[in-house]
Amino acid sequence: MTIKGFIFDLDGVITDTAEYHYHAWKNLGKKMGIEIDREFNEKLKGISRMDSLERILAYGGKADRYTDSEKELLAADKNGEYVKLIEDITPADLLPGIPQLLLDLKASGIKLALASASKNGPVILDRLGITADFDEIVDPSLLTKGKPDPEIFVKGAQQLGLEASECIGVEDAEAGIAAINGAHMFSVGVGDPESMKEADYRVANTSELSLQKILEAAGE
Ligand SMILES: O=P(O)(O)OC[C@H]1O[C@@H](O)[C@H](O)[C@@H](O)[C@@H]1O
Numbered sequence: 451m452t453i454k455g456f457i458f459d460l461d462g463v464i465t466d467t468a469e470y471h472y473h474a475w476k477n478l479g480k481k482m483g484i485e486i487d488r489e490f491n492e493k494l495k496g497i498s499r500m501d502s503l504e505r506i507l508a509y510g511g512k513a514d515r516y517t518d519s520e521k522e523l524l525a526a527d528k529n530g531e532y533v534k535l536i537e538d539i540t541p542a543d544l545l546p547g548i549p550q551l552l553l554d555l556k557a558s559g560i561k562l563a564l565a566s567a568s569k570n571g572p573v574i575l576d577r578l579g580i581t582a583d584f585d586e587i588v589d590p591s592l593l594t595k596g597k598p599d600p601e602i603f604v605k606g607a608q609q610l611g612l613e614a615s616e617c618i619g620v621e622d623a624e625a626g627i628a629a630i631n632g633a634h635m636f637s638v639g640v641g642d643p644e645s646m647k648e649a650d651y652r653v654a655n656t657s658e659l660s661l662q663k664i665l666e667a668a669g670e
Pocket residue numbers: 460461468471494495496497498499502529566567568569570571623
């Protein structure tokens with residue numbers, strides 16, 4: 451078999467923390483007088499904390515309103531709310547289909563890496579009880595460019611000791627699919643068809659993720 455590695459996004463793929471990011475940004479937006487809706491939120495998925503804040507400020511026409519240190523405080527405010535929202539995560543918060551997919555990957559001897567832009571990723575993996583399932587975690591603080599740049603997926607493959615052509619990337623973000631495709635990996639998209647239109651293989655939600663179907667679609 452050619453495929454030897456799976457590289458996963460976390461938020462919105464393994465657990466529904468994408469929803470918590472949305473709520474925390476929406477609340478911060480309210481404090482700044484910027485209305486954030488679900489459509490705009492699609493453009494925030496996969497984007498680092500500070501880059502998300504910059505996008506929100508530009509969207510609200512307030513790009514020049516805050517100093518760098520004020521932006522640090524705003525981002526810390528959002529993260530404070532987010533950290534509270536993830537406090538009670540347990541293994542029951544794995545999205546449907548993910549426990550089985552992880553079992554099937556293990557049984558197939560396929561290695562796993564995490565390619566999340568979130569600095570909260572490791573603590574979430576711990577609370578979900580799946581840290582030991584991952585062979586590698588890409589440290590987002592060491593990246594020079596965030597998604598949609600391919601760097602995080604390229605690093606994931608390197609850390610696993612694999613070629614890009616031997617890996618499959620799984621994402622729920624437009625920026626994430628662009629990053630996987632840019633890394634020349636087969637991309638699996640979870641979400642609505644419009645946001646996931648660039649993915650090589652698409653499912654509407656995680657309960658439809660099947661290792662066998664993904665491998666078939668990838669030509670195995
Ligand atoms: O603020 P954190 O936890 O470091 O997360 C950074 C980014 O992580 C990504 O996984 C999320 O899709 C983004 O919404 C989020 O902004």
